[in-house]
Amino acid sequence: MKGFVLDTSVLFYGKDLPDGYELVISPGVVRELEREGMAQRLELLLATRIRVSSPSKRSLAKVESESQRTGDSTRLSETDKEILALALDLGYQLLTDDYSIQNLATVLGVPYRGFDQKGITKVLEWESKCGGCGKVFSAEVKECDVCGHPTRMRSRKGPRRA
Numbered sequence: 001m002k003g004f005v006l007d008t009s010v011l012f013y014g015k016d017l018p019d020g021y022e023l024v025i026s027p028g029v030v031r032e033l034e035r036e037g038m039a040q041r042l043e044l045l046l047a048t049r050i051r052v053s054s055p056s057k058r059s060l061a062k063v064e065s066e067s068q069r070t071g072d073s074t075r076l077s078e079t080d081k082e083i084l085a086l087a088l089d090l091g092y093q094l095l096t097d098d099y100s101i102q103n104l105a106t107v108l109g110v111p112y113r114g115f116d117q118k119g120i121t122k123v124l125e126w127e128s129k130c131g132g133c134g135k136v137f138s139a140e141v142k143e144c145d146v147c148g149h150p151t152r153m154r155s156r157k158g159p160r161r162a
């Protein structure tokens with residue numbers, strides 16, 4: 001095992017990135033971080049530790065078909081599917097706490113590791129807001145428990161979006 005593929009939330013929390021391994025993210029993760037005002041931190045990470053790579057069409061197609069088969073497809077974002085496909089391409093381990101990503105990783109035979117929530121000190125700086133009804137959740141919640149819409153992460157300190 002030579003490296004890890006990281007999901008967006010791992011970089012939001014930004015703690016305890018595995019030492020001594022290659023760390024890879026997908027273009028979708030870059031876009032999500034930029035959208036959340038993390039461009040500066042991202043630049044630093046890209047300059048020092050992390051490389052961006054796109055998954056093959058073949059792996060993306062496999063992820064898509066397997067996710068439809070397991071029923072995870074609607075719970076997974078395009079970015080989630082990208083990082084699954086990337087881990088498949090590279091033979092790297094996925095670092096993610098997302099249950100749907102972990103579920104599909106198991107199906108695809110992609111090894112994964114959860115992120116140690118206890119070590120997180122910055123979690124309160126982030127929250128999620130439902131795109132449907134507007135209910136606010138803690139940062140790791142990706143789907144609204146009231147109306148089922150996907151949530152968006154935002155900074156609690158930064159400018160609020162409507």
Ligand SMILES: [Zn+2]
Pocket residue numbers: 130131132133134135144145146147148149
């Ligand atoms: Zn909702």
